[in-house]
Amino acid sequence: xxxxVPMTRExxxxxKVELDHLKKxxxxxxxxxxxxxxxxxxxxENAEFHAAKERQSFVEGRIMELTSKISRAEVIDPAAxxxxxxxxxxxxxxxxxxxxxxxxxxxxGENEASVENGKISVASPLARALIGKELDEQIQVKTPxxxxxxxxxxxxxx
Numbered sequence: 001x002x003x004x005v006p007m008t009r010e011x012x013x014x015x016k017v018e019l020d021h022l023k024k025x026x027x028x029x030x031x032x033x034x035x036x037x038x039x040x041x042x043x044x045e046n047a048e049f050h051a052a053k054e055r056q057s058f059v060e061g062r063i064m065e066l067t068s069k070i071s072r073a074e075v076i077d078p079a080a081x082x083x084x085x086x087x088x089x090x091x092x093x094x095x096x097x098x099x100x101x102x103x104x105x106x107x108x109g110e111n112e113a114s115v116e117n118g119k120i121s122v123a124s125p126l127a128r129a130l131i132g133k134e135l136d137e138q139i140q141v142k143t144p145x146x147x148x149x150x151x152x153x154x155x156x157x158x
Contacts, residue, residue: 004074006088006122007109012075015111019066022059030056069111078106081157086130088122093154097138102153107131 007015030052037049078089086092091106105120107130113121120127129139135155141148 002072005069005072005109005111006074006076007112008089009075009077011109011112012070012073015066015070015073019063019070022063022066026059027056027063030059078157083157084134084155086133086152086155088131089157090130091154091156091158092130092152094150095153097149097151104154 033052034049034056037043037046037052040046040048043049076089078091081087081089083090086107088107088109091104093102093104095102103118105115105118105126107122107127108119110121110123113119113124122128122131125143126141129141130152133139133152135152138149138151141150
């Protein structure tokens with residue numbers, strides 16, 4: 001059975017744009033770089049050739065990875081979800097029970113995660129602790145800095 005990869009529409013579109021860029025722009029440039037390096041003589045001791053081949057390997061690997069993720073994508077529109085429980089796509093406002101600091105995160109697919117932009121991976125310890133919880137519940141999350149406790153202040157799907 002194929003493992004589905006949950007992601008938002010925004011995350012799906014970003015992957016498609018990256019794949020298109022790699023196929024239409026980067027891949028042809030790498031092929032040109034290989035041909036140019038080949039023209040410089042003996043490929044055994046040609047650093048440019050080896051660097052271009054290594055870059056080609058990286059690009060082809062990334063193309064395969066993106067193609068796989070896109071084909072297995074399960075695009076979820078958070079705005080279409082209405083629930084009192086936290087699920088994929090929810091934007092959650094949390095208060096640190098100890099410090100009182102308030103943070104807001106959206107639970108997104110692994111490819112979309114960016115803590116700096118307020119997006120955490122559905123596979124992260126915090127997201128796993130939040131899934132299924134309701135407003136005003138208190139959760140505990142094991143972090144590298146120790147156990148953190150949060151109170152759920154708000155749940156939105158937008």
